[in-house]
Amino acid sequence: MKFKRFLVLLFVFILALSACAPQPVADPPSDEADSLAQETEAATEEAATEEAADDEAGLPAACEEDEFGCAVIPEGETIKVGMGAPMLGDYSMFGIDISQAVALALQEDDGFEGWSYELVAEDTGGTPEGGAAVANKFVTDPTMVAIAGHIFSGSTDAAIPIYDKAGFPMMSPSATNPDLTQKGSAVFNRLAFTDAAQGEAAANLLFNDFGFTEIAVMHDGGTYGQGLADVVAATFEDLGGEVVAYEAVTPGEADYVAPLSAVDAAEPEAVYFGGYAAEAIVMMNQWSQAGLDDVLFFGCDGTFGVEFTDKTGANGEGAVAASLVPPDSEEKTAFDALYAENFPTEAGELSAFTWSSFDTGNVLIAAIESVAFVENGTLYVPRGALVDAVRNSDFFGLTGSVKCDEIGECNASGPAWYQVVDGAWTPLALASD
């Protein structure tokens, strides 16, 4: 009897252990499991490719020579582009918007030699686990040639090693974490500009174009906001300017008069703020109370948006912010109309990534078409060549020039700058222009 009780206790104990233990140490084992799963899947994929190739009486020479082999797309199939995105749940607006814009690019293209393009967007929930699972699924598909994504940085990070081994080129419209391109991956590229790139561009604009020499830098203490603020402060001082005040505010509060007054005491010509619209709105509304009337408010892509202009009204006049939203052009107007025609929402309503996502789709199409070839009625896309082709993209899209550097940062034109004029965000017009 006692022994039985002991057994039950032991069982419960083991259950409890197995429930709690993996949490903190989950990463290494699950990584191993992932790579193991990925290896076996890669193996099956190779087998599948070989099988398919056998039917076609041998692979073309280009595929034999390619490091990663070829994507093999028989007649009647589509050229598939994959996407790992949060399609459900809290962040689904990003996944839905980005997948719609990429799908639009693929669907608008008239195809390659009779093959048309198709987007396969799978739900990652925005999580690393989801990203790895989706990536493992995609690499087994012989008709999948490239990845538009992933969408969130965490999910992208988990997926990169998997695509790296299989030779699937990636082009993310939205993963902004600076580290992603620092890991030496050959397949990962992105169209999103990083926080570091934005900060440097902002400091340059303040020093060179506005001609300021004394600025104040403020942030909300968050990874994003403080990261930006630090880059701006460092770059601005490197350029020869002076950061006269550096102040942090507590996010989520409704009264920033005191920190703003402290900044005002240093008499800056402009205040750079790294953070989000919620705090920027409160600051803007208390701008004159703190005596900052003739001081420029310079925000980031976190402060850009309709909420800012709605809730600051006349107080927000003259504020500057960065955005992924490209300046108006004929192509943009045409795209906006096309988007509104195809989907229930307007372009840019769900996320700010609509336009860069459309460009992502087009960049991938251009790269695929530069390396794909047809032999015996089957379409072959050499994977290794495609990886290089995406990295060597030279494209001009809605968001400007797409040209990747050696680590895969492809947004060559940087963020677009906007200023509030008459209560609306309008592209920044500098006095010197």
Added chain:
Amino acid sequence: MINKLKNLKLTPGLILRILVGLGVLVFLGWRIYQTAFGEGTYGPDTWMRFLIAGLVIGGMYALIAIGYTLVYGILFMINFAHGEVMMLGTFAGYFALEAFAAIPAPAAAGPDLNFLNAYPVIALILTFLAGAGTSALVGLLLERIAYRPLRGAPRLIPLISAIGASIFLQNAAQLLFGPQRRQYMNPDILWRGMGWMIPVGGKEVMLTYTGAFSFVLSILLMVALFILVKRTKLGKSMRAVAENKQAAALMGIDVDSVISKTFIISGILAGAAGVMWGIHNGLFNHYVGFIPGIKAFTAAVLGGIGNIPGAMMGGMLLGLLESMGPALLGLDFQLKDVIAFTILILVLIFRPSGLLGEALTEEKV
């Protein structure tokens, strides 16, 4: 005093306290000397701005803190849902102002005017009545539903009930009104960001209309409360119930009704503070009551919980500490809460009953 000192025993605890106290005093003195005379970072105009910001926010803290202190004085429990009572007042004021802005004014008042701008004083009074009334009602219901059934229970139980009520009210507000931030519709004469320009040290400092209005109104409300507690029959019975419930009941005081009225009064003050918060700061959502609630609780403890002038003083002091503390010590403004709470801890080390609080008898504790 001398006798007291003679009887003092130098226990290790006391020595530690004295050391901490001396250390802090030296540090404070040195930092304040440095910022005030040494570096001279801030001119008098900046100090004036700090002062104004501190007093305005301090007045609101004080009003909410009084609610904590009144309830504690009578029930010896912390009403953790008090911040949520304030939040509902903010919402009520918002909807009242929106409604007034939607009603067209009679043609006699002028063309193209809504009720809000045609009769701003009446509209504001009604708005405050709506906010205070809603909060009073919520306070009353809170007491009936969440606290009264637990009157005889151990003291932890109503505390847990209070935290539960707080979470419930916050989430209910989110579900009812949505999580988005809303903006108060002030009448044009009391628009945010407008104010008198006061020349200080060769510069102009803005005293906003909303700030002055909030500060004056909170002082008036505090004076009214003070008169109510000291001069009226209700005040007398409140004090009697706080002193000893059983004796008060024997004297013919309806204890339950006095407790209900206490909740109504603290609700009125919290609701008024909520509407001021909206009018002065503009933006709010269902989360608006949480931080002021915690700060006001801190203020009440700082002043001595259970003591009404203590809560008023604690509120003002906390507001000033938040706006001036970082500047005085030459620290980052993100550390204002650290400074405020450090002061709280120091005060509690040396005066465990708060600045104005008296030592509680065994029975009350």
